[in-house]
Amino acid sequence: MRFSVKTGAPLLAMALALTACGTSGGDDEEASGGGGEAGTCEDVSLGYFGALTGSAANLGINIRNGVELAVDQFNEENADCQVGLEEYDSQGSPDQATGLATQAIGDETVIGIVGPAFSGESETAGPIFAEEGLPTITASATNPTLAENGWDTFQRILGNDASQGPAAASYISDVLQSQSVFVVDDASAYGKGLADIVNEELGDVVVGDDTIQTGQTDFSATVTAIRSSNAEAVFFGGYYAEAGLLVQQMRAGGVEATFVVADGVKDPGFIEAAGDAAEGTIITCPCLPPEESQEFFDAYQEAYDTAPATYSAEAYDAANVFLEGILEGNTDRESLLEWVNDYEGEQTTKTVKFDETGEVENISVWAYKVVNGEIVADQEIETD
Incomplete structure (x- = not known):
């Protein structure tokens, strides 16, 4: 597709x-x-x-x-x-x-x-x-x-992640035009499944990947791996609690890569956890x-x-x-x-x-963006 x-x-x-x-x-x-x-x-x-x-x-x-x-x-x-x-x-x-x-x-x-x-x-x-x-x-x-x-x-x-995953990859490639992407998942059925699809869709553009655990709070090892990869974008498959802490620690560690996540992160709890580090995050969702x-x-x-x-x-x-x-x-x-x-x-x-x-x-898949501390609709990502 x-x-x-x-x-x-x-x-x-x-x-x-x-x-x-x-x-x-x-x-x-x-x-x-x-x-x-x-x-x-x-x-x-x-x-x-x-x-x-x-x-x-x-x-x-x-x-x-x-x-x-x-x-x-x-x-x-x-x-x-x-x-x-x-x-x-x-x-x-x-x-x-x-x-x-x-x-x-x-x-x-x-x-x-x-x-x-x-x-x-x-x-x-x-x-x-x-x-x-x-x-x-x-x-x-x-x-x-x-x-x-x-x-x-x-x-x-x-729509399921067989539509959302390729849509996220398409946004990373076509809109962000990222030439190097680091993929992280939270080992859950949802997060790993989605991250695997994005990883496969992006192919050689992926310069590294890592797995964290639900409930984890220290992501220093993952941040080090991301920083060493010089990735232009980071895709995370998982939920808002871990996503907020991860991007906060990424920014504190000097990682400026665009943070791309999916529907499990589309919640104000992400912004509460991440603070100012949430700004500019791209969130995909098969939701209007x-x-x-x-x-x-x-x-x-x-x-x-x-x-x-x-x-x-x-x-x-x-x-x-x-x-x-x-x-x-x-x-x-x-x-x-x-x-x-x-x-x-x-x-x-x-x-x-x-x-x-x-x-x-x-089905439809939309991209959202964190702007001034709010999650706002960015654009629809359409299937051909």
Whole structure:
């Protein structure tokens, strides 16, 4: 797949109203799956599965809030069909995923999961959900191999790292025009997987690589290796906590290379950790800038007294796919899974339609930049 950077690209059309009320995806007769009576439901819940505490909590809370907003709006519009929301706090750790997935399976009212939020926990929880037929839509887990397991219950509402990785490499080559790049990963399923793709795409331009660990705070050895390589750019695959400390120590060590990261770093926590060293960082993300959907942006701002952040809008869309199905009478796991697998409809970030592996067909990758202490949209990186 070839990528090109497009400056000033036309923005995606936003056709979805704020609630799921009265809408449906695809052909109603095929997609409804033969569930209960349309417009009524009892003891039905969605689940959010991801970090609410721990070092990656900010990313998880962004996602949970998007789900919660969709459920709250739905309940306001549908007095006869009230949907609950259960939360499964994984702390972003695969070690927590087995127990939480088992708990979700045992919660009989839960008929759909938005999540898991991270790739590592998705690898662990995915087989459990698949075996029990509990449909899931992740709004943020981007490791490409998740769609290669044959899980009928797996859906992903954003592009994976097979699109984000080449896009990041394209930006480094075409926009930054870097002739030498150092690649660092955090050894996680997400970070290493993404860094490996970028490394492969850049080829001979890569002058060195290194691996750190999640939770590590001293990066002096890595900084020394980067400085010795004379790299013009550094790509880091990992999350915002380590990224902030790494770039701070890079700048303190005299490394001026452009710092390029991905969606796991697109959070104010990165700037808090890095301070002034964050300035100029490039962040790629298979996510539309949330401010491009003004209705959603305003509703989120009103509900949470803060702007929507990374994957809030994608989580909102994932929840609304489920909620549309519930409104059409799909109030058990089997029929809701059939609904999701057959779904096609307009949501806030894109037209949503999943292929046979669970990947969404309509994807986009954007580059963001830290400017004056804020993460702002830079340009869309388009697939050819």
